[in-house]
Amino acid sequence: MRKYxxxxxxxxxxxxxxxxxRQLALAGSDNSVPGHAFTLSGSVGGLVPxxxxxxxxxxxxxxxxxxxxxSATVTAGPVGSACPAGLLTITxxxxxPETIVAGRGQTVIELTVTLxxxxxxxxxxxSFPLTYAGKAEQWH
Amino acid sequence: xxxxxxxxxxxxxxxxxxGAAGQPAQxxxxxxxxxxxxxxxxxxxxxxxxxxxxxxxxxxxxxxSGKAGSGSPYQATITVYLCKSSPCNAANxxxxxxxxxxxxxxxxxxxxxxSWATVYGQANQLQNSGWRDYATAxxxxxxx
Numbered sequence: 001m002r003k004y005x006x007x008x009x010x011x012x013x014x015x016x017x018x019x020x021x022r023q024l025a026l027a028g029s030d031n032s033v034p035g036h037a038f039t040l041s042g043s044v045g046g047l048v049p050x051x052x053x054x055x056x057x058x059x060x061x062x063x064x065x066x067x068x069x070x071s072a073t074v075t076a077g078p079v080g081s082a083c084p085a086g087l088l089t090i091t092x093x094x095x096x097p098e099t100i101v102a103g104r105g106q107t108v109i110e111l112t113v114t115l116x117x118x119x120x121x122x123x124x125x126x127s128f129p130l131t132y133a134g135k136a137e138q139w140h
Numbered sequence: 141x142x143x144x145x146x147x148x149x150x151x152x153x154x155x156x157x158x159g160a161a162g163q164p165a166q167x168x169x170x171x172x173x174x175x176x177x178x179x180x181x182x183x184x185x186x187x188x189x190x191x192x193x194x195x196x197x198x199x200x201x202x203x204x205s206g207k208a209g210s211g212s213p214y215q216a217t218i219t220v221y222l223c224k225s226s227p228c229n230a231a232n233x234x235x236x237x238x239x240x241x242x243x244x245x246x247x248x249x250x251x252x253x254x255s256w257a258t259v260y261g262q263a264n265q266l267q268n269s270g271w272r273d274y275a276t277a278x279x280x281x282x283x284x
Contacts, residue, residue, distance in 0.1 A: 138169045
């Protein structure tokens with residue numbers, strides 16, 4: 001009888017232990033772990049009104065583990081009241097096509113930027129500042 | 141029987157240890173990215189385009205004239221949109237006139253606009269850089 005009690009106790013510990021491991025795994029998939037970051041960089045020139053122009057962004061992963069890029073967005077700042085940032089249309093990246101960045105590697109994604117065909121003279125030979133933001137997850 | 145019991149106990153103990161010590165091998169982290177850049181627009185020649193609308197007094201026509209860019213930065217064609225309401229642009233145009241600049245000037249006359257209460261105008265000229273210059277008539281024409 002005592003043996004069965006011991007066995008049952010150990011079985012319970014085993015179940016708790018195994019399930020505990022799974023719970024840790026699940027918890028890890030739901031929460032970002034601070035300290036992991038990557039960089040986005042890139043610029044483009046020669047934009048003219050009404051013409052879609054490629055904006056190539058380099059995604060650099062300083063971590064040793066590969067990452068899968070899940071999103072990338074661009075926010076443009078104004079160059080003056082006569083040439084607002086709203087005259088620019090910039091696409092974003094939403095995870096497709098699947099983009100994997102190797103550990104300590106980099107890759108390039110391509111967005112497009114278009115200046116409104118109605119852009120005024122104030123937008124000639126100016127430089128809009130861009131701010132990039134992205135999200136990624138560890139890739140197994 | 142006792143051996144079986146001990147074996148079971150040992151097996152369960154091993155499982156317990158494996159489970160308790162099990163690492164979340166499939167756990168993964170997420171990362172955020174950031175950065176900055178610029179998007180620069182092309183250089184262009186100055187916009188020298190102007191537009192004046194004038195009632196010719198003949199056949200209910202309107203003359204569109206003004207200064208235009210000449211030389212290598214500019215294309216020679218001038219397009220003038222005439223509209224019945226403001227703002228006047230390609231999308232709102234009721235008539236479109238085209239001509240070419242000569243010596244930095246252009247002039248083109250519309251057809252009969254007798255039924256128009258008001259005539260608004262916009263001229264545009266494409267530069268070789270890709271920029272398009274616009275000029276809006278400062279005053280519309282009433283009852284041409």
